[in-house]
Amino acid sequence: MSISFYAFVFALVALAAHRLSKVGRRPPGYPPGPPTLPVIGNLHLMPKEKGHLQFQKWAEEYGPVYSLILGTKVMIVLSSDKAIKDLLDKRSGIYSSRPDMYLGGIVSGGLRMLLMEYGETWRMIRKIVHNNLNIKAARTYVPYQDLENKAMLVGFLDKPEFFIDHIRRYTNSLTTQMVFGFRTTSIDDPKLKQLFHGFEKFCEVTGTTTAALLDLFPVLRALPDAVLPLRKYAKELHVKEKELYVGHWLNVKKAIKNGTSKPCFCLDLVRAQDEENFSDDLAGYVSGSLLEAGSDTTAATLVGFVQAMLLFPDVVKKAQEELDHVCGEHLPTLDDEPNLPYIRGAVKESMRWMPTDILGVPHAVIRDDEYMGYTIPKGAGVMWNVWAVQMDPKRHPDPRRFDPARYAHDNQSAAEAASNGDPSARDHFVFGAGRRLCQGMHIAERSLFLAIARLLWAFDFQKVRDDAGNEIKPDADSLTEGLFVLPTPFPARITPRSEEKAAVMRAEWAKMEDLLDKDQQWKVLPEGLIWKKYEAATETS
Template sequence: MAHDLIVTLVFSLSVLFCLFKMGRVGSRASNLPPGPPTLPLLGNLHLVRLTSPYLDLGFANLNRCPFFDHMFNCKNGPKNTGNCRTATVRSITLTSRSDRPIYSLVLGTKVMIVLSSDDAISDVLVKKSGNYSDRPDMFIGQKIASGNLRLVVMRYGDNWRMIHRMIHNIMNIKAAVTYVPYQDLENKFLLEGLLDTPADFLPHIRRFTYSLSTQMIFGYRCVNNRDPNLLQLFESFENWGKLAGSSSAQIADLFPVLQKLPDFMTPNVSYAKKLFEIERKNYVGHWMRSKKALDSGKGLPCFCNDIYRVQSQEGFSDDAAGYISGSLLEAGSDTTASTLYGFIQAALVWPEVQRRAQEEIDRVVGPSRLPTIDDYDSLPYIRCCIKESLRWMPTVILGVPHAAIKEDTYNGYVIPQGATVVNNVWAIHMDPERSENPRVFKPERFKGDDTSLYQSAVGNTKNRDNFVFGTGRRLCQGIHIAERSLFLGISRLMWAFNFERPVDAKGAPVQYDIEDLVGGITVQPSDYPAIIKPRSAEKAQIIRDSVEECKQFLDPDTLQWKKVPEGMAFSTWMPDTAQD
């Protein structure tokens, strides 16, 4: 009898303890940064929309009254009073408060810390970058859909540091200068494509950025904007972004017990496995093509030289090598293309931007030659257009999340070990204190800012032009190459073409919805129409002549380089001197 009583008591206490623990799931600890009220088990999951979550995390919903009334003394609703300031985009109220650089969301079993000011980014992710170089677990996005191999969301550790050192040596500022011949050639083919089939301007832009990347990484060009590998890359990366950011993927991370369910009960797991096989075939196929060419002595120098050298020393698999090179291909192709696509939309919505850009180019460059990289210092308005494009349409709209390696404190609040830390790019870019009328495309807001994108990214965060390229040790190392591609892209588009709105059935110019963004972890404007015409017959001929000049360096049958231009900085991996 006594034994039965003890068993019953132990069982009852265990049940009560489990119920107590479950009752605390979703609740906010008192030492966390403030945030909206929570519900049991869910926490704040009910407040984050399944689509366009950046509008919530970017002060569009969670940060506006009345959710925060009792925490931030904003009793009068979203008005221009006190420290509660708003800017309106469509029917969405974007609110920014100087006293709220940090807030927390409790999402099931996990804590998300959202940093929404440049000061908070500086104090946490920059000054303490060693503690925030990790990424959160992504069961669906990384483990299942990427085989734990995707670089951008790879956990911090020896493997990531080894890859980071290697990439540093092939993408640093000195190496980036040597890639200009590739950028120059691909840009000229972009311009020719716009002359021939202007309605395909997004595919032409994507071929430009993709081919530039395949040359640097794998040693060969993409000569057709309908190339199956090109189409597969953008489709797979878009699908991966949507999957990784989907509600089911988030829930699997927030409630890890769901990861143990069989596949038939979790359809996204089955889909993730299929997506991984498609991507793996594409990326490893690129890698093996380059590897075999290098083995045979027929391959041109490229980043894969360095990857191959490290593979022979470190012994990682061809799958891993494929995803290292594939991750570089993603980064080099997607963001630059989306930024150029966003700039063209802005030039259509605000035609005075186009007019001012063309006036500067006509004055400095003239009508008889294309702008070159040597014109960089002489075209300050174009450089302002680059900065404003990245600010106004940030492609990595919520940044790529960091994770706290150890418990930390900021402003008296605790950031728990393992907490997801979000670099809230959208909120910072759209803060009217940093950028007046933030949804207006206004390049002149950067007038007098002569810093390069890299100089701005590593300088005082208060003056940083954009946060798209990440921060701390996770700063994108392709920033130097991206700036040169954007400069050649914007300057030559403005030199060569006029961009006009088409008219609808009633003869009125079509209206563009600048808030209609598509994508997942990265975004861009939804497809939109444009009329693209050469500014003169003479300029059209200059473009065609420049392409013909380029072809002397290419095989006439394959349009591949006969040999790499002199001075290209490949095969430079030096593990003893490279930085983490």
């Protein structure tokens, strides 16, 4: 072989070695961050659990904008309200995509809106969702929320030890009505259990070290499933998830086409499918994504609220004093909201104190950018560090105390707070930012208000005692792991405040039952729902 050939090979090896030597290093001009190691960067520092605490520590050390070099990838971490506003909101045109989440994509079949890159398909879905969840549409769902809330109250009366199950049925049934047109009537419903179990496993898989390694070193994806058992498990999760979501979709699609369905979000989805000709798999995941979003995060917030009531009995006392003064012996309604500032504060504080998307779902920047003198490279993941912002003592003094009085003079809705030009005036960040802002926030906020107001009006919350008579104190720092979190299971003693209030709850539910048929579904739907009757698209020759 010629000398020129060996020179060429040597040059290739030298070039590869040079490029490899740069992997894992923090390039000049990037935001500061922890020291790196060759090839792996900061990967060795990434926590296996309680990641939010480490990300908070790094924010305290490196400032509101820092970078993590993770193998071949870069993660920019935003840990101040101003940085989130400046980039994710004001520059949303380039900060609204998603980084590659390989295992999450496998579980989702590449169809989950939450993980979808910014593009035509995502924009189409977002438009359909907006038409059904905007503030005008959200007002029409109040009868659904009222019905499901009263069903939850009776569940608390009859089987208070299953309070988490009653909360989950409440949020799930509200969502199945809006999305598919039917109620979820039992805490033992198998599809209800499958939904929460499946989403829990999705969050766990996407939060693993294996998932991170496959994102950061794509070459590892060539390994067989025998070496990557988590990928095999992700594929199995997808089969079950698709069965649930597409199954729901096909059932309601058939009912819509033959005119037997109840008004629901899927009416618009069928129309859109007629026009755009997208697959049933995508339609199933669009409707399924709404089902999981409407069911899981609101339920997790309410579980956190119950835990807070056990830990902060002074809040219960103040809230009940306000409710008794304003509502007396009638069940609180949304009409009472303007006169219940402490309860409104409790809603906001529930989302601040126990944020379900504790580190946010990372955005991705689609072109090179500059901020605070730092380079933010195209393709970088951009994390909005929800925990660090909401636990910043400068923003919220004594942040681990649950204190609704923080919001005594804040009359903004969540949507108004998110769009406030002053980022320091935003109440919390659990609904996201920019073009990824949660479109169901109007509905979630009302569901939380009705639940918190009525549970505090109706019940006392106390710690359970063990066999020795000692109180079992929930650990507010013990959270599940994964993309979305909630408190780990804890016991609670929940009792009606009086026989009179118990009687009111049962009487209110009896009125609701008069509106339901033998299967506990609506006989006649409430007036004012926004959906139009489905008409098949006419074919032109």
